[in-house]
Amino acid sequence: MPMTVEELTAVLAWAARRPAEWRAVTAGLRAALPAPENAATDPLAPAGTAPDDPVFLRELAALATARAREAPALAEFLAALRHRMPGPAEEAPDARHRTNVIQGSSAVTGHVIQAGTIHGGIHLQPVAGPRPVPRQLLGTPPHFTDRTADLAALDALRAGHLPAGPLLIAVTGPAGVGKTTLVSRWLRGLSEHYPDGQLYADLGGHAPGGPVRPGEVLGQFIRAFGVAQVPAETAEQAALWRTLTAGLRIAVMLDNAVSAAQVRTLLPGAADSLVVAAGRSRLTGLGVDGAAFHQLGTLDASAAVELFGRRVGGGRVAREPVAARELVALCAGLPLAVCVAAARMAARPRQTVAALAGAMTQETGRLEALHLGGEHAVRSALEESYRCLPPATARAYRLLALPPLTVLTGPVAAAACAVPPPEAERLLDELAEAHLLEDLDPDDPTGAGRFRFHDLVRLHAAQCAEREETAAVRERAARRVVEWYLATATAARALLSPAHRVLRRDYEEPVTPLAFADADAALRWLDTGRGPLMAAVRTAAGHAWHALTWQLVDSLQPLFLRLRPYDLWIEAHRTGLDAARRSGQPEGVSRMLTTGGSGLYNAGQLDESITWFDEALTDARGAADRRAEAQALHGLGQAHRLAGRLPQAESLFAEALRLREAIGHDRGAALSRLCLGDVALATGRPLQARSLLARARADLLAVPDPYDAARALAYLGRAHAHEGIGDHPTAERLLGEALEEFRGTGSLHWQARVLEMLGQTAEDRGDAAAARDRYDASLSRYASLSPSDARRLKERIRNLASPAGEP
DSSP states (O other), X not given: OOOOHHHHHHHHXXXXXXXXXXXXXXXXXXXXXXXXXXXXXXXXXXXXXXXXXXXXXXXXXXXXXXXXXXXXXXXXXXXXXXXXXXXXXXXXXXXXXXXXXXXXXXXXXXXXXXXXXXXXXXOOOOXXXXXXXXXOOOOOOTTOOOXXXXXXXXXXXXXXXXXXXXXXXXXXXXXXXXXXXXXXXXXXXXXXXXXXXXXXXXXXXXXXXXXXXXXXXXXXXXXXXXXXXXXSXXXXXXXXXXXXXXXXXXXXXXXXXXXXXXXXXXXXXXXXXXXXXXXXXXXXXXXXXXXXXXXXXXXXXXXXXXHHHHHHOHHHXXXXXXHHHHHHHHTTTOHHHHHHHHHHHHTOTTOOHHHHHHHHHHHHOHHHHHTOOHHHHHHHHXXXXXXTSOHHHHHHXXXXXXXXXXXXXXXXXXXXXXXXXHHHHHHXXXXXXXXXXXXXXXXXXXXXXXXXXXXXXXXXXXXXXXXXXXXXXXXXXXXXXXXXXXXXXXXXXXXXXXTXXXXXXXXXXXXXXXXXXXXXXXXXXXXXXXXXXXXXXXXXXXXXXXXXXXXXXXXXXXXXXXXXXXXXXXXXHHHHHHHHHHHTOHHHHHHHHHHHHHHHXXXXXXXXXXXXXXHHHHHHHHTTOHHHHHXXXXXXXXXXXHTTOHHHHHHHHHHHHHXXXXXXXXXXXXXXXXXXXXXXXXXXXXXXXXXXHHHHHHHHHHTTOHHHHHHHHHHHHHHXXXXXXXXXXXXXXXXXXXXXXXXXXXOHHHHHHHHHHHHHHHHHTTOHHHHHHHHHHHHHHHTTTOHHHHHHHHHHHHHOOOOTTOO
């Protein structure tokens, strides 16, 4: 819905009272509106002198809304302003609506309501803090050397930029020349100019699995700003990314870019943002996007010798200056090659520089050495370092290059190398000491070490593996990693969804998964491991490990259900469904169709969801599998319920219930009763709903299935609030208990739903102030989960009737 003049005037007035917001809003408008011919015709001229002038604000709002009808970019920016504006609870409170008397055993703790007798409205404030500020840039090594002229050139490009859109710079150069280090160093020095976040993504231009998909990076960026539910389609993701970043000042580094098209999709919507794309190719196609270009060259001889000396010690270089210059010449001035050679020498204090230079020359051959450059120079340094590794470390070097994972950890290395975790940690440390792995910042949730290959080093390690390991050994190493992810995700699922039926798991070798302290730790691991888990799914599919593919997707259900990353949910199930069909395992096909259909209807793709459930129903009836038939009927009911076709939904839920009762599937029957209760409530039959929901709640607690039992409790609370029953104290108590239970399960989505239900209950009994507070609290959660739900809540708040006496 387009923003009206009145709505935009209110947003502008709100922003004008907050200098930081006002700067962001006016910068965005200036970028989106046509440039004025002169100062006299500049509609934003009063912004600096009289920002709160109501006449100026209304005229500006009228101009912007009129222009937005013909300018999609401006319309998108205005939509973003609506999304950024807080709800009423962030304004100064009105004391007339802050008086509540809570008697008996009642208490209020956060958003948990334990209700005895309640008089007045229970006032809730949003618990969400400020928008997350991602700090994702890579660290820079302490031995960073020279590059003064390059840093000054980048500063000049930034200083000369006109803020008509994001500043886009392409930094290009040969592999190993230090593009990532240079750009990371430069952007870190500019952090105060981009206070709303600094983001990093490796686009994988030369990764063995091919470039990273734009949707994967967009999802990573969107979630970094606290939005959990990412749209499934790339175009929608890109639009949401531009909306979220409109008016922000952010810096984005896109590493290992391979094409202009790959970069273009990831550009933010903020005129004051900075995007740096680093890649080997020149990326000239970005010229149409207004990009500036900087070509990074190799280090000159003196800088390369200085870098080498910082790594091995200046004394050793001073004793052999000629040999040092010969060695860095063999490294072709590439920092990566210099660092690899220096790490090799640092590990051998008695080796001379001349000896190392001689070994590198012998490795490449004198004729080749005289014409050495680029990747050949890196290969020469890598071969010499690799030759001197202990056998176990050399084996780890080879095997760790095989799984297409961006980041390596101890457990992953243990699986790939088939060694105990302590041994894997030691091997990773040894490879980092040899400068064959980059040591990254520790993992945030666990503090565990993290490492990664430079793409040239990975290529060399993979070539060593192909040369020295059989195809069977290479395949087993990659499969062990995928099986470790399957085993660990299955262990997480067992903690998070103990009542769910576990299907077969086909391991070729014994696997030791991670041990989780509790369900919260399991969910955190799934959440932070989305990228590697999806890489494991794609790896399994790429190797045609069909059973392993769908089983891994099946193990990720708690991630999909609790955190609702719709893009990953749908992609994983499309991959899993194809694999299950190829595996010839009907139970896998059935599971992928039904859990994938759930993802589709939750993402709003109702027609495709119904197609999936129809296929599952046909398959189940053909196989006389009554349990699978009931599951398909239940899923069809859910899709029709969300489409507003309540009679069809009720009929399907009732048929599923009869089947589930007949086969003794107690949990399934309880879920069908829950859904029948929801439909009864939606069609004005609160007494029938109360009976169904109370039975569903009791049966789910007996399973036990605390997550779905909390869902039944929430709907039961709303049934008591219905005018046909009108028991608001009981409704408040039940909803408060449901909220507490969802906090225990970690489901933010259902916390938002229950808070919205509490708002509806307050509105039912005529307490607009309490309703507004609860809607605001719900909105604070939906804002980080689902933009569509957030928009719906804002509309509900705007339409909320004012209480008596309030202007």
